[in-house]
Amino acid sequence: MVGQSGTFWKSTSDNRLVLKSSIQESLKHSCIEYCVEKREKFSYTECIVVMLSLLVAAYSYLVNSTVLCSKTVFIIAVVLFIIGLRFSFKVCNESLLITAPIGLQLTTTYITGRQRVFSLPWESITDVLIVDVIHTQKVLYYLAIKTPQNGIVTLFQKSSPRLHFLEIIYKDVYKLLENNR
Numbered sequence: 001m002v003g004q005s006g007t008f009w010k011s012t013s014d015n016r017l018v019l020k021s022s023i024q025e026s027l028k029h030s031c032i033e034y035c036v037e038k039r040e041k042f043s044y045t046e047c048i049v050v051m052l053s054l055l056v057a058a059y060s061y062l063v064n065s066t067v068l069c070s071k072t073v074f075i076i077a078v079v080l081f082i083i084g085l086r087f088s089f090k091v092c093n094e095s096l097l098i099t100a101p102i103g104l105q106l107t108t109t110y111i112t113g114r115q116r117v118f119s120l121p122w123e124s125i126t127d128v129l130i131v132d133v134i135h136t137q138k139v140l141y142y143l144a145i146k147t148p149q150n151g152i153v154t155l156f157q158k159s160s161p162r163l164h165f166l167e168i169i170y171k172d173v174y175k176l177l178e179n180n181r
Contacts, residue, residue, distance in 0.1 A: 019165045030100035032176060034169050036159040037093040053079050088112050091158035098173060100180035104145070106155055122180075124149055128173045130166050141166055143173075 020035040053076045090111045098104045103121040110116075127146040131154065132139055141163045142154040156166075 019161065019168065030176070030180065031098065032172050033095060033097045034172075035093055035095040036156055036161050036165065038091065038159060049079060050083060088114075094156050094159045096155060096169070098176060100176055108158055118153075120145060120147065120150075120153065125177065128170060128177055130163070130170055143169055 018037045020037065056072055056076065088110065092109045092111045094109070095107045096104060097107070099122075101122055103119060104125065105120075106118045108116045108118075124147045125145055126148060129144045129146060129152070131142045131144045131152065133142065134140075140160060142160075143156055143166050144152045144154045146152055161169075
């Protein structure tokens with residue numbers, strides 16, 4: 001798909017994530033952007049818990065029992081507070097912008113709109129890797145940047161894209177790294 005001023009947008013998806021890549025034709029040898037978006041913003045479990053807590057609150061209000069009502073309101077407030085905390089740390093998308101002579105920037109956007117930006121200068125990037133980690137009987141794959149100062153810096157930690165997405169990103173980043181050394 002061609003966007004404004006010769007920008008090419010490619011999109012790949014699975015049932016959980018969407019990978020979008022943007023390559024501007026005039027800068028294709030020096031600048032690439034990738035965005036990993038989550039399809040599901042809310043989990044069904046969270047929605048069910050909120051609905052059940054609201055139904056219990058409505059029931060206790062209709063029954064008009066003072067003891068039941070005060071305990072129920074307290075429990076519902078605690079449940080909604082916990083869900084609110086979980087909601088504020090949910091990631092909507094992560095984007096990686098790589099500009100060859102300058103460096104890379106990883107932007108993590110949360111559902112609440114808050115963004116966290118991590119930047120790394122081009123001179124400190126020595127290699128790009130796909131790292132496999134075994135965690136609770138699962139093999140997880142991460143894209144990592146090797147630096148002399150920070151060691152290995154993992155990218156896309158919150159969205160955890162699948163291996164085939166990481167391979168697509170790895171090939172382009174590696175090619176960009178090799179062409180601009």
